[in-house]
């Protein structure tokens with residue numbers, strides 16, 4: 001009798017463990033994806049700076065056609081226009 005109850009409890013625990021594993025798996029998968037995106041091979045996309053025409057400017061993301069992009073220096077200048085003094 002006791003054994004039966006124990007078996008039922010074990011089955012319940014096993015099910016719970018599976019649920020927890022599934023949950024953690026989902027969380028870990030998401031975490032891995034984020035980490036992959038952050039630390040994984042950084043694909044740099046070459047662009048031409050719309051301001052100074054630097055053709056060696058790169059973007060850490062794929063450029064959208066038709067949009068203006070700037071090299072690091074011009075981008076910084078645009079963010080802090082106080083340099084133009």
Ligand SMILES: [Zn+2]
Pocket residue numbers: 049050051052053054070071072073074075
């Ligand atoms: Zn530039």
